[in-house]
Amino acid sequence: MVWRRKSGGGGDSPAGASPCRRDDGECYKVPRGHVPMVAAGCGGDDGGERVMVPVMLLADPCVAELLDIAAQQYGFGQPGVLRVPCDAGHVRRVVERALRKGGGRPA
Structure with a gap:
């Protein structure tokens, strides 16, 4: 039996990325193995800038x-x-500092 990877819905999404919808309807891609975070600044309600963080770094202190x-x-x-x-x-x-330290893996 041969296993095949299923595509996530439409054929236009590249392997390793999943589509997400923003509030304004625009579509963007989140690379597999990453978590999108919005750096909201001090105010927190101004929209902010999206930063992709590798999942493996979530364990970094x-x-x-x-x-x-x-x-x-x-x-x-x-x-x-x-x-x-x-x-x-x-x-x-x-x-970047966490990636240089070892990517969230224990030393």
């Missing part, structure tokens, strides 16, 4: 601290994409 701050600010029941209350540059620096 610095990324986990961002998630704790988001839980304190917005609670655990956030609808839609996960928001973090800091600017996109800070989120990118945390992700």
Whole structure:
């Protein structure tokens, strides 16, 4: 028996990406193995900038601290994409540092 990977709905989506819909109806792709986060800045309600975070980094202490701050600010029941209350540059620096440290794997 040969197993085949099913395509996720339409044939226009590349392998490894899943479509998501934004509030304005525009479609974007989330790469497989990533979690989209919206860096909402200090205000938190201005839309923010989307940053893709590899799932393997969720175990990293610095990324986990961002998630704790988001839980304190917005609670655990956030609808839609996960928001973090800091600017996109800070989120990118945390992700890059975690990737250099070892990608969330224990040392």
